[in-house]
Amino acid sequence: MMNIFEALRESHEVQRDLSEKLVQTSGDTTERRELFELLKNELYAHAVAEDRYFYIPLMMTDSGLNITRHALSEHHKMDELLEQLTETEFSHSSWLVLAKKLNETVHHHLKEEEHGFFQQAGKILEDKKKKSLAKQYLKEYKKYKASSKDSLT
Numbered sequence: 001m002m003n004i005f006e007a008l009r010e011s012h013e014v015q016r017d018l019s020e021k022l023v024q025t026s027g028d029t030t031e032r033r034e035l036f037e038l039l040k041n042e043l044y045a046h047a048v049a050e051d052r053y054f055y056i057p058l059m060m061t062d063s064g065l066n067i068t069r070h071a072l073s074e075h076h077k078m079d080e081l082l083e084q085l086t087e088t089e090f091s092h093s094s095w096l097v098l099a100k101k102l103n104e105t106v107h108h109h110l111k112e113e114e115h116g117f118f119q120q121a122g123k124i125l126e127d128k129k130k131k132s133l134a135k136q137y138l139k140e141y142k143k144y145k146a147s148s149k150d151s152l153t
Contacts (some may be wrong), residue, residue: 003130004054005118007137010045012110018042019103028090036090036099040082043106045144047075053137057125064124067117074109081105 011096018039055071058064081102088095125133 001131002134002138003027003127004125004133005122005130005139007134007141008046008050008054008118009114010113011042011050011141014042015039015106015110019106023096023100026096032090040086041145043078043082045141046077048144049137049140051075052140053133054121055085057129057133058121061124064121067120071109071117072112074105074112077106078102078109091092 018035022032022035022039025035051072055068059068081098085095085102086097088098124132
C-alpha cells in the first residue's frame with residue numbers, strides 16, 4: 001500500500017508534464033485550450049485532496065503549522081494565476097507570460113514540497129497515518145478528477 005508521499009508525487013509528475021507542455025504552446029489553439037483545462041483540473045483536484053488529507057492533519061501539530069501555512073499560500077498563488085489565465089484571451093501576448101509564471105510557481109512549489117515539506121512531515125506523521133492519508137487523498141483526488149471531467153463534456 002502506498003504512503004501519502006508516493007501518492008502526492010504521482011500527481012506532481014502529471015503537473016510538471018502538463019505545465020511544461022503548456023508553455024510550449026502558442027496562440028489560441030485547441031492544444032493550448034486542452035492542456036490548460038487538463039492542468040487546471042489536475043491542480044484543482046490535487047490541491048483540494050492535498051489540503052484535506054496532507055496539510056490539515058499537519059496543521060494540527062505545532063511543528064507542522066509553519067510549513068502548512070507556507071504551502072497553502074503557494075496554493076493560493078497558483079489559484080490566482082489560474083484565475084488570471086482563465087480571464088485572459090488565449091491569443092493575448094500576456095497569456096504565455098502568465099502561463100510561464102504558473103509553470104515556475106508549480107515547479108518551485110513541488111520542489112519545495114518534495115525536498116523540504118515531505119521530510120518534515122515524515123517526522124511528524126506515523127507510518128500507519130501516512131498510509132491512511134494516502135488512501136483518503138487518492139479517493140478525494142479521483143472524485144475531483146472525475147467531476148472535472150464531467151464538467152468538460
